[in-house]
Amino acid sequence: MPAWVRDELEALRASDSYRTLRPLEGPCGARVRVGGREMLCFSSNDYLGLAADSRLAEGAARAARRWGAGAGASRLITGTLGLHAALEQDLARLKGCEAAVLFNSGYQANLGVLTALGRGGVILSDELNHASIVDGCRLARARVEVYRHADPADLERRLRAHAGTSRKVVVTDGVFSMDGDLAPLPEIMEAAREHGAIVVVDDAHATGVVGGGQGTAHHFGIRPEGLVVMGTLGKALGAFGAFVAGPKAVRDLLVNRARSLIYTTAIPPPVLGAAGAALEVLGTEPERVERLAANTRRLRRGLQEAGFAVPDLPTPIVPVILGGNRAALAWSERLWERGFWVHPIRPPTVPEGTSRLRITVSSEHDPADIDALTEALADLLRSDPAARQAPEAQA
Template identity: 40%
Template sequence: MSESSNQEQQNETLATRIANRNLALHEQGLLRKRTNLVLDPSQSNYFEVDALPYVNFSSNDYLGLSTSNVLIDALHQGAKDYGVGSTASPLVVGYTEAHIKLEKALCDVTGHEAALLFCSGFSANTALMKTLFEPNDLVVADKFIHASVIDGIQDSGAKLKRFSHNDIDSAKSCFERFKPSALVTESVFSMDGDIAPLAEMSALCQQHGAWFIVDDAHGFGVIGEDGFGATRLTDDIKIDAQLVTFGKALGGQGAAILGSRELVDFLVANARHYIYSTALSPASAVAAFTALTVIEQQPELREKLKENISYFREQCESKNIELTDSLTAIQPIILGDSAKTMAVAQRLKEHGFWLGAIRPPTVPQGSARLRLTLNANHCQQDISALVNVLADILNND
């Protein structure tokens, strides 16, 4: 067979594989698709899809800063001062005063020595794991750790062992059995909304001479003193490497790895994600810096978020809607069956409410759920209306 025929056969095999995989996911109801939203920044928590209006209960914009005029103006001014993009890798000409200023501010609010900026939390987590660990390392992580952490550890060649979710005794057992190089957890878990026992895990790592790594993506901006994340929860939490993102409570885009100066220097010299990627835009860095200032100066945003969380839970209790123990903005309603979850989500859309419908493999089998997220800009009228409709749907199912 000629070389061209071999190439044609290979391409045909790849095309067939793609088609078969798409068909299988479609038949299982698991084929993911994008939704084209029509947004109006002046109408926070509202958007349109196919000319139909919806109330948004599915974003991670916990403080409502993505539509803040202060941040919009900061992004605009950042673009005027630095241009739209960074134009190059940070190691070429993509590292500006805007990046340096943001890194310093992040260190000031978390207590770390140094910071390194990335364009997304996924790339930051993957870069950290892939660069830090080697095949002779063993890492223990929470069973529900984010996919970016799993991918990075797998890319590094290190062995990964997972302990039962938020179970400190299970983590201790892993340390006794495996003597790991590090423990990895999230602060606030993205699908369950619960908070890890960070102080106990930090003590465990210090006792065994292992690194403590925390993905603080859903905590930074809303938990801890002044809202500044995992290191600010209690004085006895020592974190060796901490990921924070700007696309959730900070309302913008980008992420950072925080740790010692030695760690950051090591990543700058070795992390391929950082070396070979165009840097975060300076304008995005300016917006993130401004968000830190807003969070520090406007504690009422976090208070309003807490009020909305409490109000939602009270309304659900009054309607006998079963919730988890989460006290954060992430409020999962576990329905178990994937088809039922999709059906309930569709019924809610018919009433104008948009919630995330989360199914395996994102969550474990049998734990499909509505992932409802609250933010500081939600009003009690919308929350009450959602709960009333949800109660009717569940009671009449």
């Protein structure tokens, strides 16, 4: 093994940045079994508790029995099944868009849409966008302008500076995955419309969560005409894969230009069957989304009362910012000892000096579960009052 590999691993350990994997001993859910213990899990993106739902498992089994285990090829060869076409129509309806196209993951979707739409032009990207958006910008061979987080005025100024550029793309997370705040989508769309730019919204953490489950645009009451929306099937919808919804012309361009769609084997039938079942549950059980919202309010209110700098937001992602890596690791470990799995998040996922606990709540958490976590965190704050709270990083 080359020495530089060992050196890099040692550097990660020395900076409290080393990561390991913890295998679950059963399905993901509000309660999980790991390391021989049952834990209350406040770290997953399974916001609606569908990952282990028997209806999704049965949907996967039905699809496998009829369509087989694999798609057999990429989408543009022989890999487009009737299941793909039907699910894409359902996803377009969910987002209120003309058309949709499936991708194998949210990461691949963002790479595909940004390289296809942004190539040779200008991409304007929020400074706290997801890593997959950052990498999509890098691969697009475009000029990339990074605007201040959730700052439409800075975005408008940068758009104005590129008035002579015909191909302009504005890209933003809808719900930001590490802070839980929402992009100011109405103002972003207004600035983009004035300057002839396409708006791409990453709705990975908004689909099934806000706007009655339909996402960021619906949360703000915005008609989605002209929007390009990426969503995932593997978070609130409990399955796997992703999609891009928007105008039919954009869908057609992606089919012809998105390399991360063209050059990979299509999503297999069991995954499509599970995703289709999840959409059915979302449509017939709106109370799941309502229960998620109620649990979100309970968690945020409880943390505020305990002295944490937590804003009033409608999303189930609640960061407790502690500053250094060591503090985040220590708090996570102390919660683990009390039976709570709350994952520490460190750079480069978040900016230096903002290491945190990223708490996520599910529709399937009992109110008592949430209260118990709040009490445990309040105990930690009382024992470690020097832990830095940074409301400006969560606003």
